[in-house]
Amino acid sequence: MNQQQADRLDRLVEDYLGAVSWACGDLPPQRRDELIEDLREHVAAARAVLYEPTEAAVRTILDRLGEPSAIAEEARLAEGLPVRPAAADPAPAPAQPPEVTRSPSAILGMLLGFVLILVAILATATLLMAGR
Amino acid sequence: MEHGLATALRRGTLEFCVLALLENEPRYGVELVTQLAAQTALTTSEGTIYPLLSRLRRSGWVATTWQESPAGPPRRYYELTGQGKEALAHFRSEWVAFRTAVDRIVGTEHT
DSSP: OOHHHHHHHHHHHHHHHHHHHHHTTTSOHHHHHHHHHHHHHHHHHHHHTOSSOOHHHHHHHHHHHOOHHHHHHHHHHHHTOOSSOOTTOOOOOOOOOOOOOOOHHHHHHHHHHHHHHHHHHHHHHHHHHHHO | OHHHHHHHHHTTTHHHHHHHHTSSSOEEHHHHHHHHHTSTTTOSOGGGGHHHHHHHHHHTSEEEEEEOOSSSSOEEEEEEOHHHHHHHHHHHHHHHHHHHHHHHHHTOTTO
């Protein structure tokens, strides 16, 4: 196999690893790099024992590794991440403390309560005074 | 749905199949992954096993060592640790109870 062929096969492998890395975009970088290294080792070990390192043989190794999206899904599972994150999921809005608002009727109710208590106190006082 | 069911069943069991394959001898990645992927009910493809192997390394159930290969680059060999052996023994007893209960209720005892 000449150098040009070898380069083409290397590129095939790197393209595949790039696709897996892209599919794993939401994994922690360390996990993603580790996974890519594991897959790179796998391909290198499998290529080393090929009887004839043809393009078809290398493609078979990659096909057997499987779809980048399937590997990414499994990696998310292993990380406890949601299995199918929506790609265009917007970042959640920052949580805001609930604003304390009182409707006009609530304010009216509070006033009414206050007045009633005042009236009750006055009435009690009047009755006590009258009772003397 | 079929896909979801297979995934749900694999979750929680596949890692113990990995431990069982390592019970008697260390194996290197390609060897391990090829054997597991040959059981199509267990995996979708060879590459999907690597995230699991990474998790097992971190949990301390397997340890790895690099060894020279007769052909090509050095290979990373996986072997079971003491913790991994305990985990496998625990899974075996749980699995029998689980399988028996499901078989009885689902009606698959004699299939």
